[in-house]
Amino acid sequence: MCGIAGYLRPGGVDPRHATSIIAAMTDVIRHRGPDDSGTWVDGDAGVVLGHRRLSILDLSPTGHQPMSSASGRYVIVFNGEIYNFRELRGELAQLGHHFRGGSDTEVMLAAFSAWGVRRAVERFNGMFAFALWDRQDRVLHLGRDRAGEKPLYYGWLGGTLLFGSELKALRAHPQFRADIDRDALAVYLRLGYVPSPYTIFRGVSKLPPGTLLSVGATSAAAPAEPLAYWSAREIVERGCADPFAGSPAEALDEFDALLRDAVKIRMEADVPLGAFLSGGIDSSAVVALMQAQSDRPVRTFTIGFVERSYNEAEHARAVARHLGTQHTELYVSPAEALALIPRLPTLYDEPFADPSMIPTFLVSELARRHVTVSLSGDGGDELFGGYGRYRVGRALWRGLDWIPGPVRRGAAALALPGAAPGSMSRLADALARPVTGTRSLRERLRQAADVLAVRSPAALYHYLMSYWKLPAAIVPGASEPPIPQTDPTRWAAVPGIAHQMMYLDLLTYLPDDILVKLDRASMGVSLEGRVPLLDHRVIEFAWRLPLRFKMRGGVGKWLLRQLVYRYVPRELVERPKMGFGVPISAWLRGPLRDWAEALLEEKRLGREGMLDPRPIRTKWTEHVAQRTRWDYDLWAVLMFQAWSEANAGAAGQATGQERDVYTLSANEPAEIGIGNSR
Numbered sequence: 001m002c003g004i005a006g007y008l009r010p011g012g013v014d015p016r017h018a019t020s021i022i023a024a025m026t027d028v029i030r031h032r033g034p035d036d037s038g039t040w041v042d043g044d045a046g047v048v049l050g051h052r053r054l055s056i057l058d059l060s061p062t063g064h065q066p067m068s069s070a071s072g073r074y075v076i077v078f079n080g081e082i083y084n085f086r087e088l089r090g091e092l093a094q095l096g097h098h099f100r101g102g103s104d105t106e107v108m109l110a111a112f113s114a115w116g117v118r119r120a121v122e123r124f125n126g127m128f129a130f131a132l133w134d135r136q137d138r139v140l141h142l143g144r145d146r147a148g149e150k151p152l153y154y155g156w157l158g159g160t161l162l163f164g165s166e167l168k169a170l171r172a173h174p175q176f177r178a179d180i181d182r183d184a185l186a187v188y189l190r191l192g193y194v195p196s197p198y199t200i201f202r203g204v205s206k207l208p209p210g211t212l213l214s215v216g217a218t219s220a221a222a223p224a225e226p227l228a229y230w231s232a233r234e235i236v237e238r239g240c241a242d243p244f245a246g247s248p249a250e251a252l253d254e255f256d257a258l259l260r261d262a263v264k265i266r267m268e269a270d271v272p273l274g275a276f277l278s279g280g281i282d283s284s285a286v287v288a289l290m291q292a293q294s295d296r297p298v299r300t301f302t303i304g305f306v307e308r309s310y311n312e313a314e315h316a317r318a319v320a321r322h323l324g325t326q327h328t329e330l331y332v333s334p335a336e337a338l339a340l341i342p343r344l345p346t347l348y349d350e351p352f353a354d355p356s357m358i359p360t361f362l363v364s365e366l367a368r369r370h371v372t373v374s375l376s377g378d379g380g381d382e383l384f385g386g387y388g389r390y391r392v393g394r395a396l397w398r399g400l401d402w403i404p405g406p407v408r409r410g411a412a413a414l415a416l417p418g419a420a421p422g423s424m425s426r427l428a429d430a431l432a433r434p435v436t437g438t439r440s441l442r443e444r445l446r447q448a449a450d451v452l453a454v455r456s457p458a459a460l461y462h463y464l465m466s467y468w469k470l471p472a473a474i475v476p477g478a479s480e481p482p483i484p485q486t487d488p489t490r491w492a493a494v495p496g497i498a499h500q501m502m503y504l505d506l507l508t509y510l511p512d513d514i515l516v517k518l519d520r521a522s523m524g525v526s527l528e529g530r531v532p533l534l535d536h537r538v539i540e541f542a543w544r545l546p547l548r549f550k551m552r553g554g555v556g557k558w559l560l561r562q563l564v565y566r567y568v569p570r571e572l573v574e575r576p577k578m579g580f581g582v583p584i585s586a587w588l589r590g591p592l593r594d595w596a597e598a599l600l601e602e603k604r605l606g607r608e609g610m611l612d613p614r615p616i617r618t619k620w621t622e623h624v625a626q627r628t629r630w631d632y633d634l635w636a637v638l639m640f641q642a643w644s645e646a647n648a649g650a651a652g653q654a655t656g657q658e659r660d661v662y663t664l665s666a667n668e669p670a671e672i673g674i675g676n677s678r
Contacts, residue, residue, distance in 0.1 A: 002053050002065070003032030003523070004077040004152075005164035006131050007173060008140050009046035010218055018043065022050040024172045029165055032079070032523045040066035040075055045217045047133050047140060051077040054526055056269050056373060057085075062101025069109035070098065073136045076112075078105050079165050080128035080150045081530070083265040088123065117141050118212060118229050125265070125535065129207070131163060138217040146230045147379075147534040148196070148209030148511025151519055155204035161215055162204075166520075167349040170204060177203070178647075182478040185351070185610065189471035189636050192353035193513045195483050197226075200350040200643075209511050230536065233492050236503045239543030240494045251549055252562050255541065259563065262535035263289040263375070271372035274299030276363055277327070279315030281386070281557050281564055281573055282377030286532055288323055288567035290375065297326040301367040301374070303359050304331040305582070318572050330366045337362065337582060338591055344639070345646035347524045352643075353467070353636040354513050355584045361521040368525040378514050379533035382505040383542040384557040385550035389464050390498045397457055397497045443628050457497035458485055461504055467636045474612045484508055498547060506539075585631035589624055596620070596634065599641040608644070611637065 005025040018041045026037055033052025040049045051065040068075050082088070085104035088111055093099070097110040104126075111120035112132065127149035132141040142163055144152050154163040158175035170176055181202040188194045196206040207213055211226035244251055263286060267273060275290055277283045277300040290298045300320050304313030313329050320327035337358055344357065367374045381387045450469065454460045462485040463469070472478045484490040484507050492503045515531075522529035532538070542550075545559060552558045564573055588596055598604075600620050605613035616637055619630040 002051060002077075002079045003029035003165040003169070004049075004051055004079050004129065004131055005029065005169035005172075006047070006049040006077060007163065008048075008161040008215060008217065009159065012044050012046045013041065013048060015041045015043040018048045021173060022048045025164060025169045026050040026052050028168045028172050031526055032165060034526050036064060038064055038066050040077075042133070042135070045133075045135075045138060047217065049075060049077045049131060049133065054372070054528060056081065056271055056528055058101050058103035059270050060101060063103040063105065065105060067103075067105050067109060069113050071113055073134065074109050074112050075133045075135065076105065076109055076130055078108060078128060078130040079152075080126055080130075080145065081266075081268075081528070082108060082124050082126040082128065083268065083535075084123075084125040086268075117143075117214075121212065121229050125537070127530070127534075129165060140215045140217070142207055142213040142215075144207045144209055144211060146210045146232075146536045147515070147531075147539065149515050149519070149531060149534060151516065152207040153199060153204055154207060154213065155199075155201075157203055167199065167201070167204070168346075179203075180610070180644075182475050182610070183481045185640065186471040186475045186478040187480045187483060188351050188353075188640065189468045189474065190466045190480065191508075191513075192467050192632070192636050193516065194350055194352075195508055195512045198481060206512075232503070232506050233490075235540050236492045236494060236499075236506070236543050239540065239545075240492075240499060242544065243546050244541075244544045244549070248549065248559070248562070251545060251559060255559055256563055256566065258535075258537055258541055259285065259532060260289050260293065262532040262538055264293050266375055266530040266532050266535075267293065269373045272299070272370065273373040273375075274301060274367055274371040275375040276300075276367065276377070277302050277316045277320060277325070278312045278377070279317070279319045279573065280312070280377070281560055282380035282533065283316075284319050284377075284568050284573050285380070285560060285564050286375050286377045287319070287325060288564065289532075291323045291325060292567065297324055299367075299371055300325040300327045301363055301370070302327070302329045303363045303366060304329055305337075305359075306331065306333060315572070315575065319568055322568055322572060328366065328370065330362075332359075332362055334587070334591060338587065341592070341595070342642075342646075345643035348516070348520050348643075350643065351636075351640040352513075352516065352520075353632070353639045354517055355582050355632075355635060357517050357521060358582050360517050361524060364522045364527050364529070365525050368527040371527070373528045373530060374522065375530045375532060376518060377533065378518055378531050379510065379538075380557060380560055382502060382510045382514075383533060383539060384545075384560045385498060385502060385547070386556040386560075387501075387505070389461075390501055390551065390556060391554055393457070393460055393464060393497050393501050396451060397460055400452065400454070400460075456488075457500045458488070458491055458504065460497065461501045462486060465509070467632050474615050475610065476612060496547065498551065584635055585623075585629055588631055588634060589626065593624065596638055599638055599645070600634070610644070611640075 006022065019039055022039045029052055033054045035055040036053035038051045049066045053065060066075050066077050082104040085107040089107045092110045092114055095114055099106055121143055126145060128145045129150040129152035130143050142152060142154060144150065151165055152163065153167055153170055154161065157177055160175050162170045162173050162176065164170050171178060179202045180200060184194050184198045184200050194200055196208050199206060208226055210230035211228050213224060213226045215224050267290060275287050275298060277287050287298060287300055302313050302316035317327060317329060340358055340361060450463060454463055472480055485504055494500055494503055518529045549559045550556060600616055602613045602617050605611050605616060619633055622628050623630040623634060
């Protein structure tokens with residue numbers, strides 16, 4: 001696990017100046033790799049590579065990066081792990097390749113030499129983001145893993161292609177221009193994250209999961225586009241078209257063996273290793289299979305909260321005791337959790353509004369005191385139907401689909417606040433209550449009208465996943481860019497709304513929210529996070545399972561639950577889903593109120609000019625007065641405001657003689673679904 005950065009400037013660079021710039025780019029991501037650093041410059045070609053190393057495999061100097069292939073043709077900087085590197089190494093040795101050390105990076109280079117870039121990447125089982133310079137063909141290849149576990153940002157700025165593991169690495173380059181993208185801000189306010197391929201900055205993109213981007217050294221602001229070597233849509237459609245035909249018992253046996261191997265290869269490390277354990281289904285499955293394959297107690301970690309409705313520590317402790325792990329838990333006070341909030345904008349690098357980033361960082365910080373690698377249970381909900389929105393979405397769409405469109409739209413008009421007679425008001429309230437939580441009756445009526453008006457399963461999913469329902473209305477001059485949820489050409493040919501929602505989650509919410517959260521939280525404390533459930537073989541297997549193997553009796557993750565029951569008594573893990581949350585709603589009315597009021601002050605919002613103060617102030621007033629809940633809507637705005645404030649001094653990171661071209665438009669800075677359905 002590491003951090004990478006670099007750039008390509010067609011026409012060449014001054015090696016001494018380039019070395020200074022790349023050092024600045026890697027220094028700001030030192031947290032991703034505190035153990036070692038390295039740079040490599042080809043002045044004539046204009047290629048500059050930088051690396052920060054967190055030593056996990058082959059702790060010796062033979063694992064140092066940037067690393068050259070044995071032939072000298074390829075040079076690489078690489079962030080991640082290739083879990084099947086020993087298998088590939090054996091195969092490559094039979095082909096005549098010799099290895100100096102024991103790192104997976106050296107195996108990657110040999111694979112590129114033997115099979116070419118695309119064929120090699122197709123054979124990697126791992127999480128990765130890399131920059132590979134082909135000195136023979138004079139082509140720079142950027143690549144990212146299938147699920148999107150490891151991040152990679154890139155963009156042509158000032159005639160230079162910049163790239164790096166985090167945006168702050170790009171910002172450290174003197175040619176970076178950090179103009180805020182209002183369209184990206186609008187879609188962020190809807191989703192709580194900036195979806196791929198967009199970023200909060202104009203001209204900078206996220207490399208999509210499962211793609212390669214190849215740029216020639218003679219290109220100038222090239223129109224090169226990422227090309228997929230693995231397609232989530234193809235996997236999803238193929239799996240649904242050719243479903244698993246065996247019995248539930250056969251599916252369980254195959255799944256057990258597959259996940260067991262996925263866990264086993266992720267336990268490969270030359271440093272201490274452990275796992276996050278919440279006591280829920282996903283993390284319990286991972287820890288159970290770790291302990292089943294370990295000759296010593298596995299280290300497990302959990303965070304507890306004083307607020308009982310948010311506390312999972314007791315459940316985790318019971319599972320750990322049953323499995324015999326070496327368990328560590330830490331109870332966090334509200335003051336300790338609140339103290340983290342000022343660090344979030346710098347940690348997450350662009351606006352990010354998932355409140356569970358707070359406990360995720362805290363459990364990562366706890367684990368890092370004892371281990372360097374930690375396995376996580378992320379991915380189970382998206383692959384095995386665990387989110388409540390899948391159940392709610394199916395129920396709502398079944399109720400809506402049989403009603404002709406004109407009738408639905410008429411009912412929607414009647415459901416609007418002030419227009420609904422008593423019986424329609426009660427119907428609308430019943431429609432919206434399952435997904436609006438503690439919203440006011442007026443708000444439930446308005447949202448029921450919105451639900452009645454949706455025209456497709458994807459549109460319903462989009463609505464359920466929205467914080468602000470019309471975000472472009474509060475970002476002057478903005479229009480939301482196309483995303484898979486709103487682009488029918490991106491939808492998968494799958495049966496039913498539940499499958500469509502799981503597919504869209506795999507494509508968007510998982511890589512752009514869940515995995516961003518894990519990567520920044522863990523790497524922020526120099527901890528490597530590994531996710532066995534996102535082994536691409538597990539993803540492909542899960543999409544061959546009929547829906548009845550995932551959702552039964554209104555409960556998700558059926559097959560995953562059956563697996564856990566083989567190792568952990570049902571009563572220890574069978575409880576209502578809690579999620580990994582924090583009491584943001586109460587905090588905004590209490591200890592965070594002054595902080596939030598300062599960021600949402602009407603004159604400030606108006607002066608900064610990025611957001612329309614009126615709807616924000618209306619929701620803030622209603623929330624503080626406890627007339628309804630707007631915690632997620634307000635949290636999204638607050639995280640943007642805090643990010644903008646924290647990044648106001650980023651121009652000071654510019655270095656070298658080109659400093660004057662580095663500017664940050666910080667003077668322009670500045671609904672979750674129908675409630676808490678996520």
